[in-house]
Amino acid sequence: MAGAVQDNMTEGFMSGLAHYVGDDNVIVAPDVRASYETDWTRRWHGRCIAVVRPADAAQASEVLQMCGDRGVRIVPQGGNTGLVGGATPRGSAPQIVLSSARLTKIGDVDRGAGQVTVGAGVTVAALQRTARTCGFEAGLDLGARDTATVGGVAACDAGGLQAMRYGTARRRIVGLEAVLADGTIVRRLAGLPKDNAGYNVPALLVGSEGTLGFITQVRWSCVSRKEARVVVLIAVESVSEAVAMATSLRWGVPSVEMIELLTETGIRLLGDRLSAPLPVPPAPAWVLVECADSVDPSERLIEVLSDLGVGERSAFAVDASSRRRLLRLREALPELITQDGISHKLDVGVPLDSLSAFYDELRQLVRERSPSHRLIVFGHLGDGNVHVNILGPDPDDEAVDAAVFELVAEHGGTISAEHGVGVLKARFLPLVRSAGELRMMRLIKQALDPASILNPNVVLEEE
Numbered sequence: 001m002a003g004a005v006q007d008n009m010t011e012g013f014m015s016g017l018a019h020y021v022g023d024d025n026v027i028v029a030p031d032v033r034a035s036y037e038t039d040w041t042r043r044w045h046g047r048c049i050a051v052v053r054p055a056d057a058a059q060a061s062e063v064l065q066m067c068g069d070r071g072v073r074i075v076p077q078g079g080n081t082g083l084v085g086g087a088t089p090r091g092s093a094p095q096i097v098l099s100s101a102r103l104t105k106i107g108d109v110d111r112g113a114g115q116v117t118v119g120a121g122v123t124v125a126a127l128q129r130t131a132r133t134c135g136f137e138a139g140l141d142l143g144a145r146d147t148a149t150v151g152g153v154a155a156c157d158a159g160g161l162q163a164m165r166y167g168t169a170r171r172r173i174v175g176l177e178a179v180l181a182d183g184t185i186v187r188r189l190a191g192l193p194k195d196n197a198g199y200n201v202p203a204l205l206v207g208s209e210g211t212l213g214f215i216t217q218v219r220w221s222c223v224s225r226k227e228a229r230v231v232v233l234i235a236v237e238s239v240s241e242a243v244a245m246a247t248s249l250r251w252g253v254p255s256v257e258m259i260e261l262l263t264e265t266g267i268r269l270l271g272d273r274l275s276a277p278l279p280v281p282p283a284p285a286w287v288l289v290e291c292a293d294s295v296d297p298s299e300r301l302i303e304v305l306s307d308l309g310v311g312e313r314s315a316f317a318v319d320a321s322s323r324r325r326l327l328r329l330r331e332a333l334p335e336l337i338t339q340d341g342i343s344h345k346l347d348v349g350v351p352l353d354s355l356s357a358f359y360d361e362l363r364q365l366v367r368e369r370s371p372s373h374r375l376i377v378f379g380h381l382g383d384g385n386v387h388v389n390i391l392g393p394d395p396d397d398e399a400v401d402a403a404v405f406e407l408v409a410e411h412g413g414t415i416s417a418e419h420g421v422g423v424l425k426a427r428f429l430p431l432v433r434s435a436g437e438l439r440m441m442r443l444i445k446q447a448l449d450p451a452s453i454l455n456p457n458v459v460l461e462e463e
């Protein structure tokens with residue numbers, strides 16, 4: 001076993017875990033545990049008694065049963081790139097991190113169905129490579145692709161850059177295998193296009209953020225490969241102009257796959273920090289668009305952009321390296337913000353026609369709280385989903401989070417579009433979910449995990 005056993009747990013428990021998963025997969029050494037105990041943003045951290053890494057559902061089942069018998073809580077973790085505190089230990093009760101790191105098996109791609117079964121610990125990048133090798137695309141992409149896992153995107157119902165075209169993870173997941181709190185293994189991996197024989201168990205587990213089961217395998221439905229791609233970056237005068245542009249592109253250009261928004265403070269940050277000159281002038285907002293098709297999608301895109309009067313204020317990229325240069329601007333932002341401190345990262349969504357008013361009111365709100373706070377907004381414009389980043393407030397100060405979520409609710413939006421509720425938003429859920437919905441969620445949790453050992457205080461606060 002790696003490292004010293006914690007005082008508050010018996011040797012018996014640890015050696016029992018090691019019996020099922022192997023000595024090397026019960027990690028107790030504090031220096032090795034540390035990376036599992038703090039999240040990507042550094043806002044969330046806690047202590048676990050061990051990190052446990054099962055190799056399959058059967059081993060995970062034994063671990064869950066042992067934890068259930070001892071009242072030890074379980075925090076499922078994949079790549080630990082989640083941004084809402086759901087994968088890091090919390091509170092003082094004994095808890096383990098249950099890691100999917102060894103669940104990395106990739107099955108054969110079923111070319112007829114366009115589906116593949118992969119272990120929950122397979123990274124999004126590895127899934128994408130597998131799909132491409134067989135002439136498909138995964139149909140889901142996000143900046144954290146090299147670390148985020150398929151189990152993690154399933155658990156969060158992640159969205160990402162292509163969600164406007166291919167949907168969130170929920171649309172791509174056609175089956176899964178998971179272990180419930182009492183050790184029951186639930187397996188539904190056939191991926192039948194039509195199958196309404198009973199409740200849709202995978203659908204319940206997708207988006208459950210590790211509170212209803214530990215996902216061990218996922219059946220993924222790929223999309224057809226589109227070789228011809230074009231990326232364009234456009235400087236616009238306002239978020240309102242960006243929204244109008246997104247609407248025209250969405251309905252006027254069938255090949256559009258991604259429409260992203262960058263706003264003034266983020267653009268300034270890129271200008272200040274990146275060594276290469278900006279490809280278009282700094283502006284109140286930028287719109288970054290990617291189109292993909294089996295034949296060159298440029299013609300229709302240019303037609304629509306010309307109608308919108310987009311000329312010199314845009315940069316167009318067709319070859320792979322120029323496309324990557326433009327896409328990199330958007331991807332660099334989260335990293336640059338993190339370099340400047342621990343930001344309050346709030347992933348929210350509002351109806352597209354409210355986005356511009358929401359943005360103006362948000363700026364006002366943050367300015368009024370403190371002129372020294374920095375607000376950086378960017379995100380998935382095509383889905384009305386923006387990432388609100390606020391640098392300045394103490395990481396533990398929830399007041400600014402509360403104010404932003406209230407504003408979102410006033411605009412008929414959601415406090416979580418794709419990152420999940422985690423611990424960050426659990427107490428704010430009543431802002432956007434009715435009493436009936438919350439009761440149903442509690443009844444489901446109570447039925448599947450009566451002792452609340454699976455990720456307590458994530459999604460629903462303990463009563």
Ligand SMILES: Cc1cc2nc3c(=O)[nH]c(=O)nc-3n(C[C@H](O)[C@H](O)[C@H](O)COP(=O)(O)OP(=O)(O)OC[C@H]3O[C@@H](n4cnc5c(N)ncnc54)[C@H](O)[C@@H]3O)c2cc1C
Pocket residue numbers: 040075076077078079080081082083085086087100120141142143144147148149150151152153154155156157158159160161209210211213214215216334335418419422455458
């Ligand atoms: C740079 C960057 C860019 C990002 N971009 C996007 C984006 O565009 N769109 C988006 O949606 N998200 C984005 N994210 C957030 C994050 O990558 C996603 O939420 C992703 O789905 C998390 O996957 P993970 O494997 O890292 O999960 P983790 O962070 O390990 O866990 C996230 C949640 O899922 C649960 N979980 C993890 N694995 C399992 C499992 N096997 N079984 C049950 N529960 C499990 C955890 O308990 C936790 O509640 C980004 C993050 C970063 C750092």
